[in-house]
Amino acid sequence: MFQVSPFDSKLYRQLLSDAATADRLGDAAQIRTMLRVEGELALAQAEAGLIPGDAAEAIAQAAASLTPEPTSLADGVASAGVPVPALVKALKAALPGEHARWVHYGATSQDIVDTALVLNIREILIDQQARLAAVIRALADLAEAHRNTLIAGRTRTQQAVPMSFGLKVAQWLAPLLNHVDRLEALRPRLLRLQLGGAVGTLAAMGGKAVDINERLAHRLDLVAGPCWHTQRDSLVELSGWLSLTTGTLGKMAQDWLWLAQSEVGEIRFSNGGGSSTMPQKCNPVDAEIIVAMARTSAAAVGQMHQTLMQEHERSGSAWTQEWFQLPQQLMASSVALNHAQSGLRFIEIHDQRMRANLDACNGVIYAEAATFELAHAMGRDKASELVTQCVREAMQGDRHLLQLIEDRTGEHIDVDQLARQLVAGGATGRWLTDILEQARLKTATP
Template sequence: MTISPFDSALLGDLFADREIAELFEDSAQIASMLLFEAALAAAQARAGVIPEASATRIAEVCRDFQPDPASLTAGTASSGVPVPALVKALKAEIGGDDARYVHFGATSQDVFDTGLVLRLRDVISIIRRRIRKLAKSLSTLAETHRNTVMIGRTRSQQAVPTTFGLKAAGWLAPLVRIDRRIEGLSHDLLRLSFGGAAGTLASLGGKAAAVENNLAEELDLETSDMPWHAQRDVLVDFASQLTALTGALGKMGQDLVLLAQSEIAEVQPGKGGGSSTMPHKSNPVQAEMLVTLARFNAGQLGTFAQSQLHDHERSGSSWLLEWLTLPQMIMAAGTALAQAVDMVPALKVNQDRMVANLDLSRGAMLAEAATFALADHVGRDAADKLVKDGLAQSAANQSNLFDELPKLTDVPVDWAAVRNPANYVGQSDAYIDRVLATAKRGLRD
């Protein structure tokens, strides 16, 4: 096994998300930093800080410059960040008098953090696009199975009837909320990081505000009220939403793993995985992956949250902790979404098994329905006693509760209607309608 399964050649297709992985490759990280340097030169030229010809030369070289990441390794190890080595290599490539204007007035964290933000903008676009795709599949599932009655289970035990459509709506609803929260935090997250040596931009004197605004325009980012070198709350907020997302998907995965158990067999999630020795097995690999990635991100969030503890105006240790954790959390969220997007449309729903499982309790799962039906005639306490007596008789005779209750009382209850699980799903239809309406309204393209 490699140190990280996310970039393992052996395990990569199981854990990795290639579209998101590309955004965290060394080449992508370098490209985002070069984009910053080119934009900074352009912004400074517009403000009259550096010559326009120098800015043009810097932009030309940044556009085509592709240093070998390995060539920056020694400098990165020495400085604790790749920016100084990159700037040195870039200056050598540019040459002449123009080179002295590279990285003018900026600090390494400006370059690195803004490069991260530029890539996070693409990450958010990918994640929200996939949430929409998954939401459409879950909406279809909820609509198709709004009348598919099944056992509702609480604390792993049979409770009262529900519908598979409502269960699917329950998987959908948190995705809509999480998407809305990610959209909301994007306004604060996708901001320029530009503060110079210690967050004052003193090196640019009276031109600082102009350069800052120009740079934000060049990169299509917002400015902040002040540099956020040591303010990492929004990154923690983003990591929290990634964890909420993988958690919501993990809950769906956990449900599907349990519903796919051989003894229950109400669903077959996605593409089953085979066993090396048992040819009859179809393991719910994709659903299991959702559970695994949810647990992974839940654990990582506690570690990542500690990166918010910066010393004074910058902390190297807290900053490096982000590099160890955030990319993996993003990868886990992307992979979970990709697995879910692939799995849900291929989900097989065994309605016949759902009907058969409804009969396993011999009517006991409708004891609450029987109690309320009787209470209209004899009061709640008497109704409770009648149903408990009926359950005892049912257990003793291995019979259905609703075959025993008419023997215990002659009150005029329509037992045929009460014993039908489809008549005891409450507001399922209304809840499905509300979730689907919210999803349609909240996930418009």
Template sequence: MTHVDPDAGLLAPGRAGSPAESATSDAAVLRALLDAEAGLTRAQAALGLAPVAAADAVTRAATDERRFDPRDLALRARSGGNPVIPLVADLTAAVAGEHAPYVHRGATSQDILDSALMLVAARTLDGLLGDLTRTESALGRLASAHRDTVMPGRTLTQHAVPTTFGLKAAGWRSLVLDARDRLNTVRAALPVQLGGAAGTLAAFGVFGATNAGELTEAYAAELGLVAPVLPWHTLRTPVADLAGALAFTAGALAKPAADVLTLSRTEIGELSEGAGGGSSAMPHKANPVRATLVAAAARRAPA
């Protein structure tokens, strides 16, 4: 029997096959969880709180994703409410021997989960930022090419006074640049989370840390994230900032999508997608499928 992915994206053509899909998949989350665990042990080793050999052993075990089954972890996560608990058990078993006690040492599940999700966000944003750069460049070329292409301006959906398509494309580009600026700001501020059992970092002191702030900074350096001023697992500002920037980006892309959908209507016919989508019953149609997918994504984003 053929194995069927529980979410292959069959009903999500806007997501299926996209770089963001793979960057936020279960496999990507598992990779980030393992990276967060290994990074913590390496940070401790960098400060003399764990043997370098232990950091190497944990990193080697975490690198071999074949040892870990995302579906099995998900099912076992039901008993404790999160996948870190079964993951730690499996990673500890994979390390085994004298170095096994250094897995997850001093951390709590929320430290690893939040740090991993920030890693997922960082890796996804890196791809999105590249996409936005290409988009603004394409829109810049479009605005320049059509700076003198006259079209009706509209207010409240009705003809107003003339404008140019170049100006409209320049407006689209301005929104994309604003979105890129906001995502760059958020990307540069994504933090690790490290607080221990109650957010006090006390457990790390038990294991020899004399300056918990140094450990947080070392952990951030290992993961390529930012060291926060305080543990933030109950202070969700980073998540809100990320959500706000992504929502703005979806809205910024929804504007040109909405314009294309309107101006490519048969009775208007001022725009068309370069290669429209087909119809199963009407071969003469060239549907604005790309604009439809972007608009649909933007409507879902606020939720």
């Protein structure tokens, strides 16, 4: 059914892949970026006086124009366990002998692979940050539009007390704001140059090593510093961020699925998939895919933590394991963000159904609010006892809770007034306003 995974399938591409992310994770992009690193390395070494300037220029030009087919490197990869030796051989073959000898001078294969990975991750994260900002803006707009819409708040799948639907949306939104901050904090630890040579000492570059490291980092707009061949904490931290982001979107999408159930019907998606024999169905495909991506990414985090355990100064096995997990998470995050944007474009809010569901059990959802309303006159304990009795009667009969309370106490509690207090008063209004203000600040165009 699949080539390697659904992410790679031509059949499932539009549903379970993202073209920009796939391009940057693909063979062609990896080769192109590794060649760029080789070219920039030569130029940095020439600037530092380690290799001849004319050789560096020739290497950089050849690296920019060389486009080897991935299959032409496959035998070399199978032999060396990494693509760089075969790629360096192809680059040297494109140069005259006096220049070819300076290709990849003093570097090691992992320097090139890891630096190329970081450069491609940077581009993927730029795309993902833009999509995340779009999701945040859409959620903020939805929350503002439904600030005063009443919905049943639910705990452990049961109706609990009424709440503002706008606040419910804001609670989907709030963790995403934290993820924006987390990504900004992560960037300097993640976007680092990898250049250490055989065991991280850059010994082959002698006294010019630090200068070359700094020059190459500047040319690639990365952070200079010691090599991190077996220090994979920044990539594992990225793995955690990807899982947090898809997991937060997954929680939102899980709510969508429950709210869109036929028996609940409080939201619906106008772009949902249908059925050839059940025309009444509108399957919430976007929500389903987001949940699947969240679970996929969460499963990869543990495997990424395994890659922290590396032997001595380089591990072939842990490094290879990383190649399986991190690209899957990067793709899952892009796919989840795409479906979140789509879902928010096509979501339909059925506020009348929300209100109907509030009264579905004769208004017992207002029990807490009624208790505190009556407590002003009769005290908390007495009010609680009276409301509990009325709740039992309401659940067993066909009369509304607030009418039963009025019959017993003569105290009229206006349900509409109570609803307005619940959606606009107290903490709800303040917290909703604060979250929306943060959303505007974090997604404002500089």
